[in-house]
Structure formats: C-alpha cells, structure tokens
Amino acid sequence: MMNRRDFVQWILATGSAGLIQQQSSNHLDELPRRLFGRTNESVTMLGLGGWHLGEMTERNAQATIERAIEGGVRFFDTAESYQNGGSERYLGKFLVPKYREKAYIMSKTTATNAKTARQHLERTLKLLNVDQMDLWQMHAITSPRDVDQRINAGVLDVMEQALAEGKTRHIGFTGHTDPAAHQHLLESTDIFHAVQCPINVADVSYKSFTQNVLPTVVERNMGVIAMKTLANGGFFGGSRHGQHGDKPKVIPHRISIEEAIYFAWSLPVSVIVSGTDDMDQLNEKISLARSFTSLSEDQRMDLIQRVADMAGREVEFYKS
Secondary structure (H helix, E strand, C coil), X not given: CCCHHHHHHHHHHHHHXXXXXXXXXXXXXXXXXXXXXXXXXXXXXXXXXHHHHHCCCHHHHHHHHHHHHHHCCCEEECXXXXXXXXXXXHHHHHHHHHHCCCCEEXXXXXXXXXXXXXXXXXXXXXXXXXXXXXXXXXXXXXCHHHHHHHHHCCHHXXXXXXXXXXXXXXXEEECCCCHHHHHHHHHHCCCXXXXXXXXXXXXXXXXXXXXXXXXXXXXXCCEEEEECCCHHHHHHCCCCCCCCCCCXXXXXXXXXXXXXHHHHHCXXXXXXXXXCCCHHHHHXXXXXXXXXXXXXXXXXXXHHHHHHHHCCCCCXXXXX
16 A cells, blocks of 8 residues: 555656556547557547436437437446446447447446356346447455455356457456455456546545555556546535535535546546436536646645545545
C-alpha cells in the first residue's frame, strides 16, 4: 500500500509520463480513443453504462443507444445481473444488429462457481445476440476470501476456457467494495487483460482503488475501466444505487461535474463507463469527452484536497 506522499508523487507523474496515451480517432464521428492495455487495441474514452440502460423502457433504451453511437461512443457495458439480463437484451436487440462492427461490448458474471459461470456465459451470448463478446469480466469481487472462493470453485478456469473457445476476446474483473479484493486477485494471477474499479476524486482519500490498485494495473499494462466517477449518485447526496439524495453533496457544493469527470480522465484510465438517466446527461458527457483537456498536477491535487474531508462511506456508499 502506498503512503500518501508516494501516491502524490505517482499521481503527478502519470500526467508527465504520458501514460494516458490518448489518441485521435480514425473516424471523425468517434470520440477520442485510448489504448486498452496489453490488448494493443484502443477504446473510446467514454463508455455507456449498462445498469442505467436496463432501467429504461425499450423505446428510451433504443434512443439512448442510437444517440450514443451518433455521439461517438463505441464502448458498451452490461452484466448478466443487470435487470436479470434485461440490459444485455437491449444491447442484443438495438445495438448488435446495426452496430456490431463498431461496438466494443463487455459483459460480466457474478458467478461464484464454474457451473454457474458457464451458464451465465451461454445466456449472455444468447441475449447479446453474438457468438463472441469483446470482454467478459468476473463481476463484483468483495474481499480476498471471496476471490479465493471463486478461484477454488473454478470461475477463472471457465473464463480461460471462454477465451480458448473464442467466446470472448478478452477477460477482466470488477469490484467496488474493497481494494483489498483487487490487490489479492492481482497477487494471485496475471491472466486478466482489464480491471474495472471506482476512480474518482473522493476515492483517493478513503479505501482508495486509485491509490492501491491503479499503480499495479498500470505497471502490468492492463486496460483500466473507470466506474463510479460521480460515486454512483453519491456525489449528488445519494445513498442508493444510481440515485441522488439529501446527504451532503460533493457536486455542486465542492466541485463541478466537469471537474469530477476530468479528474478521472486525467489519470491513466482507458475508458470511463458512466450511466445516464436521460438524453441530456448523455449529451453532456459526450460534450465533455470532446472538449477534454487534461488537468494539471496542481489542479488534480487541489480537487483531492477540496473533497478530502467528505470522503468515506457517506459519499461512496458502495464501499465496505
């Protein structure tokens, strides 16, 4: 675990070392792309969050997918656990038939044993209407013990089999509860191509994935999928999944949406996966991606210090 001084030095160095590696897209209609770790591929810097998509009506989901494509988004997130496959079904119905060649599609499994993992894999492929997804992730690891149980129960074996069978091109893992789970899995294996974890300005000061996971992931040249850049509604006073609320607010009382998202993009992340409740939110995030300029060292540290006293479970309620 880094101490705060070491982390400050590391976070400042990431900008000057050029680890972000942002690229212009080869297509004018796409958002800028970033390298996706050792896959030697690039992904758009903004991805569409799957949980929020699955909460929509069919009509709104279709319109959101169409607008995301039109706005240049090419990375699409979902999971078998979202709406019991409802989010996957929307992508299979409204994204894949028209835009499969343009889209990088990622899903996830919450399986804790090999049999369930295989069942999730086959169901996900069916719902997504594909023979092969681009990334399949072991989802929502919670603790070192949880990691060991999934390894011993054969989940990683199924993931490697899925790679060998061509049912996914890449594999990864996710979690939002405790960085110790990510650290333990990274110590246990190096089979994964990508990692998904919370990356936000408050995370730095409490049970930090940014501080305790990101340096190892960068060193191993893995793709970094940043989630909860707005703390899953927690920055807006929320205390439930995807909801705003009346708790103390990071936004707008301390920082702006632009500052919060630009902070995450100024770190060595490949893509931010962000949920959207409506078209205005989607348009705002597309606009921010197109106008993004990396924050300076002083700007990043100023933001960290502005919200440090608010960091903790009240803001990041999804952490243990």
